[in-house]
Amino acid sequence: MTRFAPWAANPERSKGRLHEEQSGSARGPRDPFQRDRDRIIHSISFRRLRHKTQVFLSPDGDHFRVRLTHSLEVAQIGRTIARALGLNEDLTEALCLAHDIGHPPFGHAGEEALKACLSAHGGFDHNGHTLRVLTLLDSPYPRWAGLNLTWETLEGLAKHNGPVAFPGWALAAADAQLPLALEQWPSLEAQVAALADDIAYDNHDIDDGLRAGLLTLDQLLAVPLVARGWAAVQARFPGIPPSRLLGELVRSQIGVMVNDLIAESRAAIGAAGVGSVDEVRAAGEPLIRFSPAMREEERALKRFMYANLYHHSNQRVAAEAAQGIVAGLFANYSDDPLSMPEEWRTTLPDAEPERSRHIADFIAGMTDRYAIRRYGDIAGPLCLPEGF
Ligand SMILES: Nc1nc2c(ncn2[C@H]2C[C@H](O)[C@@H](COP(=O)(O)OP(=O)(O)OP(=O)(O)O)O2)c(=O)[nH]1
Numbered sequence: 001m002t003r004f005a006p007w008a009a010n011p012e013r014s015k016g017r018l019h020e021e022q023s024g025s026a027r028g029p030r031d032p033f034q035r036d037r038d039r040i041i042h043s044i045s046f047r048r049l050r051h052k053t054q055v056f057l058s059p060d061g062d063h064f065r066v067r068l069t070h071s072l073e074v075a076q077i078g079r080t081i082a083r084a085l086g087l088n089e090d091l092t093e094a095l096c097l098a099h100d101i102g103h104p105p106f107g108h109a110g111e112e113a114l115k116a117c118l119s120a121h122g123g124f125d126h127n128g129h130t131l132r133v134l135t136l137l138d139s140p141y142p143r144w145a146g147l148n149l150t151w152e153t154l155e156g157l158a159k160h161n162g163p164v165a166f167p168g169w170a171l172a173a174a175d176a177q178l179p180l181a182l183e184q185w186p187s188l189e190a191q192v193a194a195l196a197d198d199i200a201y202d203n204h205d206i207d208d209g210l211r212a213g214l215l216t217l218d219q220l221l222a223v224p225l226v227a228r229g230w231a232a233v234q235a236r237f238p239g240i241p242p243s244r245l246l247g248e249l250v251r252s253q254i255g256v257m258v259n260d261l262i263a264e265s266r267a268a269i270g271a272a273g274v275g276s277v278d279e280v281r282a283a284g285e286p287l288i289r290f291s292p293a294m295r296e297e298e299r300a301l302k303r304f305m306y307a308n309l310y311h312h313s314n315q316r317v318a319a320e321a322a323q324g325i326v327a328g329l330f331a332n333y334s335d336d337p338l339s340m341p342e343e344w345r346t347t348l349p350d351a352e353p354e355r356s357r358h359i360a361d362f363i364a365g366m367t368d369r370y371a372i373r374r375y376g377d378i379a380g381p382l383c384l385p386e387g388f
Pocket residue numbers: 054055056099100107108109126127160161197201205309310311315
């Protein structure tokens with residue numbers, strides 16, 4: 001008897017890997033999606049996420065999220081939703097853990113800078129770069145480049161934001177290697193990973209924003225979802241000082257969003273009558289979703305967070321400095337490739353666009369602190385603005 005609902009991705013029916021591998025029990029009794037999850041956890045690019053920006057650049061404070069802790073929180077939320085809906089938890093977890101592996105140093109600021117550096121050579125985006133890292137750059141195996149993940153894991157990462165009409169350079173290259181049906185919706189496991197991502201950062205960014213002193217509770221109460229949650233928390237804990245209730249506010253808001261998503265998605269799956277993952281892909285709409293009311297409230301929360309935290313003046317100044325570092329590294333390595341480490345300079349292609357892409361691959365793999373160090377080697381000691 002199968003352990004999964006009929007609409008779940010079933011490892012026994014995986015479409016397989018680009019390079020055939022011997023099955024067998026030599027590496028433990030694990031199915032293909034468990035092995036993908038484990039490959040990601042053991043990869044160098046996953047470990048580097050511990051020093052990559054989530055919101056706060058190269059944070060000094062040990063309590064702020066970075067891409068690694070964010071990915072772990074996404075995976076926790078994703079597994080909860082997957083289990084409630086009878087989905088494959090291992091595939092969901094693999095997708096949640098890997099979804100940000102393509103992020104360059106300094107988060108969105110670093111991404112914008114690399115996009116500009118590569119504007120004449122196909123651009124840069126972190127989702128496409130995730131595929132490039134996992135299919136080409138991170139290569140721990142003797143016989144092929146990349147982690148040789150299953151089709152389902154690559155599909156889910158390629159379509160993290162749904163069907164892709166116009167794949168960017170890196171995604172198109174991965175799709176040419178192993179066609180990923182980019183025009184279709186991905187599995188429900190991938191759809192869960194995408195919304196678990198939103199639930200995680202909507203909430204942990206509130207927590208970090210308050211901790212950093214860039215957000216205040218009074219400001220946040222202008223957001224209807226938060227105001228309702230705060231009233232409920234206060235009613236449950238009368239007489240407790242507000243500072244002791246902030247953690248409870250964030251915790252309970254995650255629960256409210258997760259419960260809404262599970263109820264709405266269960267109803268959507270039932271109404272669509274899908275009986276297989278192929279029918280999920282052909283459904284023509286996402287079946288993992290918030291209720292219309294929660295979707296509106298979540299969008300309002302995001303608008304608030306962009307205006308008040310992500311684009312806060314402190315953040316903007318720090319982001320400009322980060323962009324200067326990434327652009328400076330790119331310009332330096334373009335002019336003087338010999339200043340790259342041996343493994344990068346000896347494999348540098350002569351012709352464009354491969355040459356610039358190679359330099360961008362090196363920079364995108366850097367952690368925040370490594371990028372700061374390399375830039376310091378080139379430009380001398382750095383005076384970084386507040387917010388770094
Ligand atoms: N400091 C700062 N953080 C930002 C900015 N834009 C987004 N973030 C943060 C907020 C969230 O913690 C996180 C969301 O970005 P992600 O790359 O993880 O997700 P996004 O929805 O942008 O793309 P994705 O779903 O991965 O395709 O990054 C920004 O302009 N400045």
